[in-house]
Amino acid sequence: xxxxxxxxxxxxxxxxxxxxxxxxxxxxxxxxxxxxxxxxxxxxxxxxxxxxxxxxxxxxxxxxxxxxxxxxxxxxxxxxxxxxxxxxxxxxxxxxxxxxxxxxxxxxxxxxxxxxxxxxxxxxxxxxxxxxxxxxxxxxxxxxxxxxxxxxxxxxxxxxxxxxxxxxxxxxxxxxxxxxxxxxxxxxxxxxxxxxxxxxxxxxxxxxxxxxxxxxxxxxxxxxxxxxx
Numbered sequence: 001x002x003x004x005x006x007x008x009x010x011x012x013x014x015x016x017x018x019x020x021x022x023x024x025x026x027x028x029x030x031x032x033x034x035x036x037x038x039x040x041x042x043x044x045x046x047x048x049x050x051x052x053x054x055x056x057x058x059x060x061x062x063x064x065x066x067x068x069x070x071x072x073x074x075x076x077x078x079x080x081x082x083x084x085x086x087x088x089x090x091x092x093x094x095x096x097x098x099x100x101x102x103x104x105x106x107x108x109x110x111x112x113x114x115x116x117x118x119x120x121x122x123x124x125x126x127x128x129x130x131x132x133x134x135x136x137x138x139x140x141x142x143x144x145x146x147x148x149x150x151x152x153x154x155x156x157x158x159x160x161x162x163x164x165x166x167x168x169x170x171x172x173x174x175x176x177x178x179x180x181x182x183x184x185x186x187x188x189x190x191x192x193x194x195x196x197x198x199x200x201x202x203x204x205x206x207x208x209x210x211x212x213x214x215x216x217x218x219x220x221x222x223x224x225x226x227x228x229x
Contacts, residue, residue: 030168033084033154046074080116083153091146092172095137105179105216107131108141109224113148117188118155126184126200128161129224132169133176133209144169158184158203166205177208179220 034040041049047070051061059066107129114125128148151164166180181204190197210216 025167030087030089030171032087043074046077047071050074081153081155083150086150086153088147088150088168089172091143091150092139092168094143095139095173097137099134099136099138102134102138105131105133105177105210105220106138107220107223108144110228111145111148113152113184115152115154115156115158115161115184117186118157120188120192121155122186122188122191124158124184124186124188124201126182128165129179129181129220130165130169131179131210131220131223132173134173135175137173139173158182158186158201162203162205166207170207175208177206177210177212177216179210179217180205181221181224 050070050073054061054066054069061067061070108131109127109129111128111130112126113128114123116122117124130144130148147165147168151161151168162180162182165182166178169175169178169180181202183200183202185198185200189195189199206217210220
């Protein structure tokens, strides 16, 4: 999915000529990605497409073990890509003001996720860590985990996923700053191609007080790498 780029709110200009920090335009992805009136193939057509792929790899779609495979694959796709029908804005819309003047950042770390690479449609999986510094109101902790699942259940690149998470939290909660780290293993690199099993990719995104303050970035990094008990 292509996304428009706009200047980052409150970002400081970079010293390089012509460079301007940017973020995704939330209008492009903060609603369900599939509209009710959007033309789509039927389930029968989707199952026929799976049969075509089975024949392409040299299989016999009519052999006993594969008779129900097209149906199972389409049902699996309904689950794996349910994020196209879910609304990220609704997940973050309910907030709470009972913070007793809390003015430090809130961090949720080690949120496991599985997504699919938009280049090869192969899984990548790992953990997402999200921190934000609230302004008077906070969001329920489970909502951030749901946000990771919504964007994860769409075809993605890890870089895009990281940017989407930061932009969504920044847009809806209007915090002082957001920090995101996503770490993942990509099966398009570990199970095919160069086949480097166990290699992991790390991506980060900072806005507001996190982007402007290296000390806050360092605190964020130290807390997400802190050993668990």
